Amino acid sequence: MQGRSLGRIAWERLKRDKLALTGGVVVLVLVLVAIFAPFIADLAGQDPDAYHENLIDPLFGTPTGSLGGISGDHLLGVEPVNGRDLFARVVYGARISLLVGFLSAMVAVVLGTVLGILAGFFGGWVDAVVSRVMDGLLAFPQLLFIIALVSVMPNHMLGLTGTGVRVFVMILVIGFFGWPYIGRVVRGQTLSMREREYVEAARSLGAGRFYILFKELLPNLVAPIIVYTTMMIPTNILTEAALSFLGVGVKPPTSSWGQMLSTAIDYYESDPMFMVVPGVAIFITVLAFNLFGDGVRDALDPKGSR
Numbered sequence: 001m002q003g004r005s006l007g008r009i010a011w012e013r014l015k016r017d018k019l020a021l022t023g024g025v026v027v028l029v030l031v032l033v034a035i036f037a038p039f040i041a042d043l044a045g046q047d048p049d050a051y052h053e054n055l056i057d058p059l060f061g062t063p064t065g066s067l068g069g070i071s072g073d074h075l076l077g078v079e080p081v082n083g084r085d086l087f088a089r090v091v092y093g094a095r096i097s098l099l100v101g102f103l104s105a106m107v108a109v110v111l112g113t114v115l116g117i118l119a120g121f122f123g124g125w126v127d128a129v130v131s132r133v134m135d136g137l138l139a140f141p142q143l144l145f146i147i148a149l150v151s152v153m154p155n156h157m158l159g160l161t162g163t164g165v166r167v168f169v170m171i172l173v174i175g176f177f178g179w180p181y182i183g184r185v186v187r188g189q190t191l192s193m194r195e196r197e198y199v200e201a202a203r204s205l206g207a208g209r210f211y212i213l214f215k216e217l218l219p220n221l222v223a224p225i226i227v228y229t230t231m232m233i234p235t236n237i238l239t240e241a242a243l244s245f246l247g248v249g250v251k252p253p254t255s256s257w258g259q260m261l262s263t264a265i266d267y268y269e270s271d272p273m274f275m276v277v278p279g280v281a282i283f284i285t286v287l288a289f290n291l292f293g294d295g296v297r298d299a300l301d302p303k304g305s306r
Helices: 006-016 018-035 038-043 086-122 126-138 142-151 161-191 196-202 210-243 257-267 273-300
Strands: none
Touching: 006 018, 006 142, 006 273, 018 038, 018 086, 018 273, 038 086, 086 126, 086 161, 086 210, 086 257, 126 161, 142 161, 142 210, 142 273, 161 210, 196 210, 210 257, 257 273
16 A cells, blocks of 8 residues: 555546646646747747738728738738737737736735734634725725726836836735635634644644644645635736726737737727637636636545546
């Protein structure tokens, strides 16, 4: 008989879920595409900011040829009016979406884990204050606040300029308003675990509060934290796309999927491919993260039946 660690058992569960593995592979590919976007664009021989007016109908401002100007040189076609290559812009747009999605999720996880575990373990006035703050943030109109905040941000802040400022603010604000979701989960798990036998045993051996928090409770919270992190990232990606769509996200010429969708509104009848391409990119990304997140949740749940 060979003993198996919890990590190995979870991995074996995950390997049996083909949909989750497919989602994980797509997520990995998207991350690699975002990291190596300049190399991929150069390999395709395209610059995301290069204009190709010769590929645009001068009368209607739409790409010449079928399906939005798709050809061997332009794999996904070109934009109306200016003729910028859609493949290169979609590849570069993945960098903004994944950057905001991952980093804002990290901000939410750090805040939610620390405040949630403190509220659940100490209880009393600490739990009351943290819980009321979470209730207030959950009831707050997040999208409207981000729109108002980003709109009044200066163009120079902390050594960042232009798009860098907007991305930084989006990461902080989305993460700040997202931590109550994971904070409530961590608080509930901590409330149930703080009375377990291994916690009482640590107390009886003279362990301090912070030792119990970070050596006994936190390792047992890793599974739900990982699961909710994978579920938060696609939500953050959609939030970034919505902000860019509304015009308060990144500004041109920086590429963003939401910004491309916003521009495509004026051309959805004459050039539908301009709307389809970024829309499909967002759909595939969010679906892949959701499939992978569901698989991770089932793999880490010892009572899972899938």
